[in-house]
Amino acid sequence: MDQPVISRRNLLAGAGGIGLTLAAEPLLAQTSRDLRLPGKPSTRPLTSAFPGKRGMLLQRTRPPLLETPFEVFDSGIVTPNDRFFVRWHWASIPDSVDPAGFRLAVRGAVQRPLSLTLDSLLRDFERIEYLAVNQCAGNSRGLVEPSVAGAEWGNGAMGNARWTGVRLRDVLDKAGVAPGAVDVRFAGLDEALVPEAPRFRKSLAVDHARDGEVMIAFAMNGEPLPLLNGFPLRLVVPGWYSTYWVKMLSDIEVLPSKDDQFWMAKAYLAPATPFGAVPPGTKDFAKTPVTAMLPRSFVTNHADGATVPAGKALALRGIAFGGDSGVAKVEVSTDRGRTWRSANLGPDAGRYSFRRWDLALPPPPSGPLTVTCRCTNAAGLAQPMAMNWNPSGYMRAGVETITLRAGGAA
């Protein structure tokens, strides 16, 4: 496998092997980027060939896996719709959706099955709105060491948007959830390519589904959802990994027992340990579904390997999120975790949102400088110092360390 992989990387390398910060041309004029993924092909083309998207890192064309270039996260806490990541399981995605003909079914263990038009959703229900991070459970998998198989993302399979929609609870209550209902299962307009293959469906426990925060969203940053992010409706499960955020949501089925189909019972399982971590290489362990997100934080204004002036105060800037609770603090270390400084936090845009942080460091001496950032969330959970490994590459959350080189004229 080594030989063709290396030759493909050389084929695509072009100007992309020089890293994010040394480009002599505007970043979007590059045709590819090196994501610096250890032990695996690392270069990805930049593509604007997908509807509603521009300047995205191409992980896979079909079904689409499109990653946000990391510099987008330095522009602010909101990820623009045309730079928001994309991830589909099956390639049979409808290439058109007519809002007039679309129906959202609510069925199963309910008193009054529904077939709702989009007009009805807009007219008959109260609206809610909040910012929430949408992150793939496998975000950052390409950085995992030792390497694991799967979609080899950098850190860009995540985004923060202002979601507008109706409460799932209100739609369920219009149908009337039957006593004894256990799970609520969600499916979209996409289908499996082979009839016997498992259609992508996910479920939430009925109390979670009815918590008043889970949303049937129709807008993202004030606009209809891009087709590739689930037009016309998607589920928003704030604080939980994106696998539950079913796109092109068209079917809500209330179940009298736990959902035991493949995508709940066999897929998206992680070790039942703190941070889903097991010693690297472990294959046997008790498993539990991937659910709530873990805290993470990143430097956004300098890439790993960048050069900064020596002898001049170093301004650091980044984002953090608490996972399923807000950000309590972000700290920065330049001595690999022996000592920490508290960063300044930006405005609080809600417990599920990205939050900006910034810190000015004293002038670094010439030479390498490691910068580690660590978020502690409002529930008191801090990112672990050691990266949390599991064989699926899920839930990566350990502290991020970048190495800068201080040198040259101040």
Add this chain to the structure above:
Amino acid sequence: MTRLVALALAALALTAAAPAPRPLPDFRFRPAAATLPDGSSETFPQRPGVEAVEANCTACHSAAMILNQPPLTRDEWTAEIAKMRNVYKAPIEDAALPDLMLYLAGPPPKQP
């Protein structure tokens, strides 16, 4: 109290009880349509076994899914192919397996 004062108080009460503005009050859906790239621009490097991979592995996903993987062992590739067949119902015949393994994992170890 005078009628004017009563009216003013009523107006004040209504204003104080006014609900928060409805998000996106003018929101409209518009029909959405788009053509997605078909993935044929992702190509497998030519070497023995490539025809089997092209015939058996691209019905569901484009080439980058395979080409971006880290080096996997023979056992790991065997498990991945088994997952494609058993879970995702990929119609891969047994006869294709030797060529698939040749391409993905290299020639089989020599027998002693």
